[in-house]
Amino acid sequence: MSLEKQDVLKIAHLARLSLDDNDAEQYQNSLTSILDLVEQMQSVDTDGVEPLSNPLEAKQRLRDDVVTEGNRREAFLANAPQTEAGLFLVPQVIE
């Protein structure tokens, strides 16, 4: 299976990556070879094999429903380039 350049640009956009033409071509090749490998793997007979969602042979640990963390707003906001009235400010999002 080979990817078109268009596909690469779309994937890049979904991941908010900016690619120039050169990059796009390079990714087109490397992604295509990954898909080739996937295609090869798909020829393996997996009848009767449960889909694997996590490679660890373990199950989810649960946490008690208790509030364990308090207000650390000042520390968190200190990392942000712009804040106001306790809010993080970001470039306007137009709805």
Add this chain to the structure above:
Amino acid sequence: MNWEVVIGLEIHAQLSTNSKLFSGAATSFGAEPNTNTTLVDLGMPGALPVFNKEALRMAVMFGHAVNAEIGMTSIFARKNYFYPDLPKGYQTSQMDDPIVGKGYLDITLDDGTVKRVGITRAHLEEDAGKSLHEDFHGMTGIDLNRSSTPLLEIVSEPDIRSAKEAVAYVKMIHSIVTYLGICDGNMAEGNMRCDVNISLRPKGQEAYGTRTEIKNVNSFRFIERAIYTEIERQADILEDGGKITQETRLYDPDKDETRSMRSKEEANDYRYFPCPDLLPIELTQEYVDQIAANLPELPKQKADRFMSEYKLSEYDAGVLSATRAMADYFEETANVAGNAKLAANWVMGELSKYLNSESKDISESPVSAGHLGGLLVRIEDNTINGKTAKSVLQAMWDGEGSADDIIEAKGLKQVTDTGAIEAVIQSVIDANPAQVEQFRASDEDKQKKMIGFFMGQVMKASQGKANPGMVTPILNKLLKG
């Protein structure tokens, strides 16, 4: 053409846990911006989610309440999209293996018919933060308090055929989650949000038409109006030979119209994949069974019990069991009053009038169930009559204390002393000689009509305190001379 409406609903119910789905931050509503956040909620590199036990239990409770298969192994997945109020760049949700599988619930329509609506699934997911677009000199403010708050997304089958059915379904879900105590159900605060999928097809056709999705409708009334509006819009387009565009729309209650949200071509390309930070959730049969065994009484069971235990009509039982707050209030009032029928009448009548006039929910009633019950006790034992009781309720609503305090303070105790009543009646007779003469000259039928005048005068003279049951015979006797 004759169109059939096809509706499916997605309801997001915020689970009423103390802490968030994946972090130990509080979930309290209305906190100062960004004070209920942790490194996990902010999506800081290396911060790992840990799943909240209580959210799991609540989801399983819901599954049992809608007769659903419980997912014994369920998996969290990442739903990837970029938006500033989602700092991780993905929402942790569930895709292939949700915690709650296929189920159903029965809704009762206005005409009394019962309709079964299928539940496709219900899955756990985290909420996003909030974007504030006003007053930040051209920037957007982000509050992440809501980020990672646990949601149960309940998806129905496209079994719903009208706006009325949709509202009945949402009310039933609302009732179930509040009965289970897993969601506060406050739609105005966004506790429960509803997305409506609507399409039309010619009557008799099997294939579904193209659907639109109306996002985030947040009241029962708006759900109904949004659906009517959208049905009309789609029918107009189809009648003119046009085509419906599959898209997400918003309902604007001020203009009573739906309009297209910014078109997002890749909006549905969420590239779900299993979340590597969270392991599969494995449930044991024992755990699932134990939750089933401890399920609280559900709305339908409650209504049935109200009919058998308190001899209420089906209608009254339905109204009084509609929400858990209402049912609890009624039962407590009935227990204190010792007369369920009287309690039902006052809760659905006088008290509801006050609540409606101030758009208050019964849980916010300034008159407690105990106080209302106390008032009804005084009607039952003839301390006050029904009319006086209404004025006492007004005083209770205004925060003047218990019924007994108010009756005492205002001297409203009904006069049951025969001598005192006779004296009042005599004074009324003395004060209205012309009417008395006319009364005595009239035949019995006419007298029956005229007695109301004297009754009114007596109640006025006694400031409403005379016991009407005692006044009538004495008044008749004295009038006839």
